[in-house]
Amino acid sequence: xxxxxxxxxxxxxxxxxxxxxxxxxxxxxxxxxxxxELGAWLHLxxxxxxxxxxxxxxxxxxxxxxxxxxxxxxxxxxxxxxRGIPTxxxxxxxxxxxxxxxxxxxxxxxxxxxxxxxxxNQDEFAxxxxxxxxxxxxxxxxxxxxxxxxxxxxxxxxxxxxxxVPLALGTDTGGSIRQPASFCGVVGLKPTYGRVSRYGAIAxxxxxxxxxxxxxxxxxxxxxxxxxxxxxxxxxxxxRSPVPDYLAxxxxxxxxxxxxxxxxxxxxxxxxxxxATVRAALAQLEAQGATLVPVSLPHTPYAVATxxxxxxxxxxxxxxxxxxxxxxxxxxxxxxxxxxxxxxSRAEGFGDxxxxxxxxxxxxxxxxxxxxxxxxxxxxxxxxxxxxxxxxAACDVLATPVSPVTAFRLGERVDxxxxxxxxxxxxxxxxxxxxxSVSVPCGFDGAGLPVGLQLIGPPLEEGRVLRVAHxxxxxxxxxxxxxxxxxx
Amino acid sequence: MAASGGAWEAVIGLEIHAQLATESKIFCGAPTSFxxxxxxxxxxxxxxxxxxxxxxxxxxxxxxxxxxxxxGSRIDxxxxxxxxxxxxxxxxxxxxxxxxxEPICVGGQITCDVDGVEKTFGLTRIHLEEDAGKNVHDPKTxxxxxxxxxxxxxxxxxxxxxxxxxPADAVAYMKAVHEIVVALxxxxxxxxxxxxxxxxxVSVRRPGAPFGTRTxxxxxxxxxxxxxxxxxxxxxxIAVLEEGGAVVQExxxxxxxxxxxxxxxxxxxxxxxxxxxxxxxxxVHVDEALIDAIRAELPELPRxxxxxxxxxxxxxxxxxxxxTQSPARxxxxxxxxxxxxxxxxxxxxxxxxxxxxxxREGKDLEASPVPAAALAELxxxxxxxxxxSKMAKDCFSAxxxxxxxxxxxxxxxxxxxxxxxxIQAAVEAVLDxxxxxxxxxxxxxxxxxxxxxxxxxxxxxxxxxxxxVNAVLRASLEARR
Numbered sequence: 024x025x026x027x028x029x030x031x032x033x034x035x036x037x038x039x040x041x042x043x044x045x046x047x048x049x050x051x052x053x054x055x056x057x058x059x060e061l062g063a064w065l066h067l068x069x070x071x072x073x074x075x076x077x078x079x080x081x082x083x084x085x086x087x088x089x090x091x092x093x094x095x096x097x098x099x100x101x102x103x104x105x106r107g108i109p110t111x112x113x114x115x116x117x118x119x120x121x122x123x124x125x126x127x128x129x130x131x132x133x134x135x136x137x138x139x140x141x142x143x144n145q146d147e148f149a150x151x152x153x154x155x156x157x158x159x160x161x162x163x164x165x166x167x168x169x170x171x172x173x174x175x176x177x178x179x180x181x182x183x184x185x186x187x188v189p190l191a192l193g194t195d196t197g198g199s200i201r202q203p204a205s206f207c208g209v210v211g212l213k214p215t216y217g218r219v220s221r222y223g224a225i226a227x228x229x230x231x232x233x234x235x236x237x238x239x240x241x242x243x244x245x246x247x248x249x250x251x252x253x254x255x256x257x258x259x260x261x262x263r264s265p266v267p268d269y270l271a272x273x274x275x276x277x278x279x280x281x282x283x284x285x286x287x288x289x290x291x292x293x294x295x296x297x298x299a300t301v302r303a304a305l306a307q308l309e310a311q312g313a314t315l316v317p318v319s320l321p322h323t324p325y326a327v328a329t330x331x332x333x334x335x336x337x338x339x340x341x342x343x344x345x346x347x348x349x350x351x352x353x354x355x356x357x358x359x360x361x362x363x364x365x366x367x368s369r370a371e372g373f374g375d376x377x378x379x380x381x382x383x384x385x386x387x388x389x390x391x392x393x394x395x396x397x398x399x400x401x402x403x404x405x406x407x408x409x410x411x412x413x414x415x416a417a418c419d420v421l422a423t424p425v426s427p428v429t430a431f432r433l434g435e436r437v438d439x440x441x442x443x444x445x446x447x448x449x450x451x452x453x454x455x456x457x458x459x460s461v462s463v464p465c466g467f468d469g470a471g472l473p474v475g476l477q478l479i480g481p482p483l484e485e486g487r488v489l490r491v492a493h494x495x496x497x498x499x500x501x502x503x504x505x506x507x508x509x510x511x
Numbered sequence: 512m513a514a515s516g517g518a519w520e521a522v523i524g525l526e527i528h529a530q531l532a533t534e535s536k537i538f539c540g541a542p543t544s545f546x547x548x549x550x551x552x553x554x555x556x557x558x559x560x561x562x563x564x565x566x567x568x569x570x571x572x573x574x575x576x577x578x579x580x581x582x583g584s585r586i587d588x589x590x591x592x593x594x595x596x597x598x599x600x601x602x603x604x605x606x607x608x609x610x611x612x613e614p615i616c617v618g619g620q621i622t623c624d625v626d627g628v629e630k631t632f633g634l635t636r637i638h639l640e641e642d643a644g645k646n647v648h649d650p651k652t653x654x655x656x657x658x659x660x661x662x663x664x665x666x667x668x669x670x671x672x673x674x675x676x677x678p679a680d681a682v683a684y685m686k687a688v689h690e691i692v693v694a695l696x697x698x699x700x701x702x703x704x705x706x707x708x709x710x711x712x713v714s715v716r717r718p719g720a721p722f723g724t725r726t727x728x729x730x731x732x733x734x735x736x737x738x739x740x741x742x743x744x745x746x747x748x749i750a751v752l753e754e755g756g757a758v759v760q761e762x763x764x765x766x767x768x769x770x771x772x773x774x775x776x777x778x779x780x781x782x783x784x785x786x787x788x789x790x791x792x793x794x795v796h797v798d799e800a801l802i803d804a805i806r807a808e809l810p811e812l813p814r815x816x817x818x819x820x821x822x823x824x825x826x827x828x829x830x831x832x833x834x835t836q837s838p839a840r841x842x843x844x845x846x847x848x849x850x851x852x853x854x855x856x857x858x859x860x861x862x863x864x865x866x867x868x869x870x871r872e873g874k875d876l877e878a879s880p881v882p883a884a885a886l887a888e889l890x891x892x893x894x895x896x897x898x899x900s901k902m903a904k905d906c907f908s909a910x911x912x913x914x915x916x917x918x919x920x921x922x923x924x925x926x927x928x929x930x931x932x933x934i935q936a937a938v939e940a941v942l943d944x945x946x947x948x949x950x951x952x953x954x955x956x957x958x959x960x961x962x963x964x965x966x967x968x969x970x971x972x973x974x975x976x977x978x979x980v981n982a983v984l985r986a987s988l989e990a991r992r
Contacts, residue, residue, distance in 0.1 A: 112561065122562070124555050226791075229791050256566065257566060258564050258566070343604065343606055388786075389783055
């Protein structure tokens with residue numbers, strides 16, 4: 024099969040008996056090994072994957088019912104726990120840890136007969152925007168290995184863009200699916216907060232974290248999203264609303280669609296090539312029948328500060344469990360008492376960015392500072408949510424850049440955390456508001472690096488943003504360009 | 512003691528932790544059973560594994576509401592869980608999920624008797640939280656072990672206002688709370704297993720002065736220890752103050768063997784718990800229908816029942832207390848009392864023959880060989896004069912032994928002889944056979960009548976009504992004078 028065949032094409036070939044899941048799985052594993060210099064994979068689960076693939080092949084051949092992704096290889100971000108498969112969240116703290124349970128989304132992948140081929144590299148505990156913060160080395164961008172793939176789900180985006188696997192799972196807290204999807208020229212969806220169960224997603228910022236799908240086409244992302252979404256008795260924050268058939272919902276034109284263009288997202292600081300590319304995409308939507316509506320999200324300038332208070336506060340709490348006592352890294356040095364055990368284990372196990380955020384978050388929650396920081400930030404969050412509610416009264420979706428820049432060079436920003444944080448300026452507001460947004464390829468800059476268009480919808484309107492993204496994708500050819508190919 | 516003597520006054524507030532009687536833990540499905548091998552009742556949530564999430568046990572919420580309604584708390588329609596952060600090996604997540612600013616129950620009061628005086632003490636709040644695990648230290652090896660079986664078991668923390676003024680207040684209050692949670696089925700109240708325990712906050716002051724600096728005596732799990740620990744701590748604080756010193760705000764532990772409290776942790780090590788609302792859990796919305804349903808099922812509390820037994824049935828405080836020791840005993844009594852004329856007679860039979868029998872046979876009241884209806888029937892036969900009390904005891908023994916019904920027993924053994932003529936005949940026969948005793952009686956030694964009554968009863972095989980026998984005997988003896 025073609026390296027860049029979609030999941031939809033693979034399923035058709037499997038159903039037609041033209042290929043087996045074992046063959047697809049072996050090919051995926053071979054590509055992952057051959058592409059090891061990208062650093063996308065942390066662990067390949069060859070034995071488990073091939074066993075499952077053989078089982079799916081047997082059942083399919085016997086005419087038994089099989090799931091919606093039967094036999095299709097998929098990669099899973101290492102932030103998501105997998106029973107019997109090492110899970111590190113990109114941290115030395117969890118090096119060697121083998122979870123005794125599966126995340127709900129992994130159970131759903133298994134129920135859909137998808138083949139989990141391995142675990143994907145990421146920024147440590149999903150904290151980063153470049154994938155340079157993994158304890159196990161950076162991930163490189165398949166379009167230009169001197170550049171970052173974005174983060175924190177950099178491994179997921181890179182593995183899909185490079186054709187190792189057609190699908191991957193990522194997690195998005197402030198842009199960690201959309202920004203790497205944009206940098207790597209693939210499709211990435213951040214679902215509405217609560218649409219996909221977080222059970223088994225290692226917590227970074229619990230009120231923001233969402234698991235979501237990566238694919239090279241909108242249809243593949245819709246197909247995978249249908250498997251992931253839905254209520255879960257293990258997650259109190261999982262929404263109970265019924266899950267539509269996202270794949271069947273694709274199609275139709277954009278006539279009558281009102282596309283909101285928030286003025287705050289086209290401001291100084293945005294790369295002119297990115298702006299020009301996104302504006303061309305807006306014109307394309309208009310040409311397809313959509314109406315562009317200028318809207319305002321006036322609290323946007325406060326979003327990054329708000330996010331870095333709330334996300335770090337929650338992170339400082341969520342990461343308290345890594346104390347070297349029950350699981351994960353424990354110092355090998357002599358310790359004087361249990362406090363010393365904690366201090367040494369945590370000092371050794373966590374990387375600098377994680378420590379920075381734990382310190383920031385601990386401060387924000389401290390007695391005497393809570394009201395000024397955490398509580399205030401919660402209030403701003405409410406204002407940001409209202410911004411979106413007001414905007415959606417005037418339009419159906421919002422269209423914006425995903426990132427102000429295209430993929431930057433490794434090492435370029437790693438010593439400037441503030442600059443790195445600002446890279447998420449267009450993805451953070453949507454995360455804080457809890458609505459859904461997708462990143463879809465919309466062109467390339469002069470250096471041949473992908474640019475992403477972000478389509479933001481109201482809560483639970485995954486179907487709507489996917490439908491718009493799909494219509495755009497079908498009218499353009501960006502998704503047919505792949506790294507390393509002629510003309511790329 | 513000085514605290515109540517005018518010179519110094521103690522100010523005490525208790526924080527009582529009661530483990531809720533649920534099958535599973537507060538945020539996961541792991542069981543709450545006691546006494547299992549270490550680390551058996553655990554799962555990803557209990558262990559705080561990466562990715563695990565809490566899901567609130569609905570039963571725990573219902574039990575907290577049940578307690579709140581019973582003690583007159585306001586049930587908050589929207590309460591919330593918060594994370595309380597500190598590092599400790601028995602705390603798997605590095606934080607405890609508790610309720611902080613928005614507890615489920617606000618206010619309320621506990622009424623109890625302290626040395627015969629009725630007192631009512633206010634509650635600040637009742638909130639839900641998870642318990643921690645247990646650190647086990649082996650002094651021989653110097654090693655420490657962690658058992659997480661208890662981690663995540665549901666607790667209510669009942670926070671009392673600082674309105675207790677003596678150790679006696681505190682003990683009576685704690686006993687009253689214990690009695691209520693057990694009667695409601697909210698907790699099994701097992702203090703040996705640590706399922707009911709308290710932290711006691713205590714300070715002393717000159718009457719009318721502002722509160723003094725307090726100390727907190729942690730984890731006291733017996734009524735006696737609370738009383739002793741407070742007595743000691745109050746005396747210690749007074750001595751410190753009278754020597755011109757200052758009480759240090761700190762946590763102390765009670766060493767019962769030594770009879771002293773000891774400093775455990777000073778204020779300089781006090782935690783900043785960094786509370787914030789737990790984003791993994793939703794606001795707990797309680798609707799009116801649930802509150803109404805729980806209210807409708809509230810049982811009568813033991814204290815109210817005791818008072819009602821005293822007033823409605825004319826029982827002594829002691830009898831009312833004995834008969835309300837358990838809901839089963841109280842309802843048994845009410846069933847019997849409902850079928851007889853004299854509730855006191857019912858009380859006497861239950862506290863006498865019945866409890867003695869159950870005690871001897873090692874049975875619970877639920878497994879009583881004599882159902883309440885049968886005992887009521889027996890007592891009614893006494894009240895109606897069909898059988899004497901003595902016959903009733905024989906009948907009762909038969910009821911216990913063979914499960915025979917009182918009516919059947921009377922049918923078989925015959926009832927009491929109350930026929931004046933029959934008794935007269937028996938009396939005359941005995942007097943004719945006992946000339947010496949008759950002469951004794953007539954010479955003034957009236958005590959001999961006891962012997963004569965015995966003879967008549969023997970003649971009638973115990974069935975003659977003893978009062979009648981007595982009266983007829985006296986009359987017949989007088990006639991022979």
